[in-house]
Amino acid sequence: MSTEKFYKNFDLSLQFKQEANGNSGVFFRSTFEGTKVSGWQVEVAPPGHDTGGVYESYGRGWLVQIPEEKETILKPGAWNTLRIRVEGGHVQTWLNGQPMVDFTDEKIGQGEGAIALQIHDGGGIKVRWKDLIVNQL
Incomplete structure (x- = not known):
């Protein structure tokens, strides 16, 4: 699922809950083939797998992975709030x-594209998403 519109500068907040292990994420400034x-x-x-990091x-x-001491911020099996702010290359x-x-x-600063929810196939992953709010800056 993705936005039809491209978002260059934005502040996005959403909630997610993982109900099975696996890799997912939120794409930004992304294009599709x-x-x-x-x-x-x-x-x-x-x-232990870098929730909140950027790939x-x-x-x-990996551009930025999460230090070990921040891995406990994630609440497995519960609703978590994720906020993403992108302005230029920041x-x-x-x-x-x-x-x-x-x-x-710098490369992110030059990027253009949509915001999308990502999920890898296989592995029985299940992620719920809610309360997605995107504010264009």
Whole structure:
């Protein structure tokens, strides 16, 4: 599921609940070729797997992973609040009100694309999403 509109600068908040292990996330400034999504993803994953970190799909891979001491912020099996703010090349994420990443990247600053919810197939993953609010900056 993705926005039809491209969002360059935005502040997005949403809630998610993982009901089975697996990898998911929120793509931003992303484009689509069939099922191939190119762009950036804020990770949503089980504990110990960098929820709130930023990954570049079909590009450089992990840009910012989450330090071990922040891995306990995720509430497995419960509703979690994720906030993503992107302005130019500046990216910030928060999980349950706690800052997760804050960095600037020139390539992200040049990117354009949609916001989308991501889920990998297989593995029995199940993620629920609600209360998505995007504010264009």
